[in-house]
Amino acid sequence: MSTETMPLPSMRYAAVTFDCPDPAELARFYGKALDLPVAYSSDDFILLGQEGAPGLGFSRLPGYQRPTWPDPAREKRAHIELGVDDLDAAQAGLLALGATEPPSQPEPDRWRVLLDPAGHPFCISTLV
Incomplete structure (x- = not known):
């Protein structure tokens, strides 16, 4: 069966993620600009957003x-x-x-x- 005829599983738009050298700095900027809380945070990735709504992510990229x-x-x-x-x-x-x-x-x-x-x-x- 080709992928054109196979039904896709249910999907939803979750987030847009930006590569950057410092996720905390970029999350602070957009969090304040858009009044979005931190939904998830690690040293290399931060996700901003409200539960049930699309968010903004910031991912550390070495050599950015x-x-x-x-x-x-x-x-x-x-x-x-x-x-x-x-x-x-x-x-x-x-x-x-x-x-x-x-x-x-x-x-x-x-x-x-x-x-x-x-x-x-x-x-x-x-x-x-």
């Missing part, structure tokens, strides 16, 4: 190299989109938590790109 976006030398592999009510206030709060700004903003009136403490680009937007 930050994305260099927008420079294509080490492209981003994925990024997270965060919905906000006020772009300026959200950006200021995230910068205070440890985010940084990239050298350019594609459409700063519609959304903003920021970099988390491990260098992953993420977007804030009033459109989501």
